[in-house]
Amino acid sequence: MSKPQYLTGDKAAIDAFIDKFDVFLFDCDGVLWSGEYLFPGTAETIEMLRAKGKQLVFVTNNSTKSRADYKKKFDSKGITASAEEVFGSSYSAAVYISRILKLQPPKNKVFVLGETGIEQELQAENIPYIGGTDPALRRDIDPSDFEHIGDGSALDPNVGVVLAGLDFHINYLKMSLAFAYLRKGALYLATNIDSTLPQAHSLFPGAGSVGAGVAKAFGKDPLALGKPSQAMMDAIEGKFKFDRSKTCMVGDRLDTDIRFGIEGKLGGTLAVLTGVSAKEHFLAEGAEVVPTAYIDKLGDLLG
Numbered sequence: 001m002s003k004p005q006y007l008t009g010d011k012a013a014i015d016a017f018i019d020k021f022d023v024f025l026f027d028c029d030g031v032l033w034s035g036e037y038l039f040p041g042t043a044e045t046i047e048m049l050r051a052k053g054k055q056l057v058f059v060t061n062n063s064t065k066s067r068a069d070y071k072k073k074f075d076s077k078g079i080t081a082s083a084e085e086v087f088g089s090s091y092s093a094a095v096y097i098s099r100i101l102k103l104q105p106p107k108n109k110v111f112v113l114g115e116t117g118i119e120q121e122l123q124a125e126n127i128p129y130i131g132g133t134d135p136a137l138r139r140d141i142d143p144s145d146f147e148h149i150g151d152g153s154a155l156d157p158n159v160g161v162v163l164a165g166l167d168f169h170i171n172y173l174k175m176s177l178a179f180a181y182l183r184k185g186a187l188y189l190a191t192n193i194d195s196t197l198p199q200a201h202s203l204f205p206g207a208g209s210v211g212a213g214v215a216k217a218f219g220k221d222p223l224a225l226g227k228p229s230q231a232m233m234d235a236i237e238g239k240f241k242f243d244r245s246k247t248c249m250v251g252d253r254l255d256t257d258i259r260f261g262i263e264g265k266l267g268g269t270l271a272v273l274t275g276v277s278a279k280e281h282f283l284a285e286g287a288e289v290v291p292t293a294y295i296d297k298l299g300d301l302l303g
């Protein structure tokens, strides 16, 4: 497998790389920003690519925000972007449930482990849901919960899917409800199963780690509908209609972003070293996932 091209500081190589593509799929956490911190040159780089007539799609596994929420974040960071250019894992999961699964009543309700991003995107697809940010579930489990979850009387008979995403308010009560629905035959889906979340220049437990307790108890992993799922790639291609050979995936994580681009047979992948993966991970002899090229930070594309 050929070694990736290092672009930082090489203006001619950067220009040649950019000219190869018409479309850039951008990961967000660890590439554009780390939580609220915007990496230097990010807004300018996006402006530069737009000035060159490139089509941009923001493809994030972070299910805590909806497309509308991301539009607000882009605006607050001075980045020109529309909600329609965002394709997050919460939207990917909602589209999958509404247009692929096509759940029919009575078992068409979703039990959510996650935040408002998932709830908003389910709502946008007219999918009924419970759980999620419901304040009634942000409490300790009590003896009557054990009794009524155990005998099923606390369960909603219309729940046909458990959808797990990054949940900053996970607790034993919510895990027990999700587990009970799965044991009753609910489909087990996840927006994504990233092990870590790049935030505040550090790493925190990701969606996959937060949901791991339920997966361990149930003995099966969920079907994840975020990167590197090719169901997500197909949905993105279906919506934005691009030529995969002229499309580049830009990301900080080898096992989601770069794998997503390689398995999607895109024209190229660009690893950015401001998030989860380090260059040692893909420069090592026998590395399984190797990007086409890499840069220290996104702003380096400004040359």
Ligand SMILES: O=C(O)[C@H](O)[C@H](O)COP(=O)(O)O
Pocket: 027, 028, 029, 030, 059, 060, 061, 062, 063, 166, 192, 194, 195, 196, 197, 198, 205, 206, 207, 208
């Ligand atoms: O744990 C998670 O959900 C992920 O770390 C996080 O949300 C990744 O977001 P992305 O890098 O795909 O924008």
Ligand SMILES: [Mg+2]
Pocket: 027, 028, 029, 030, 031, 251, 252, 253, 275
């Ligand atoms: Mg990322």
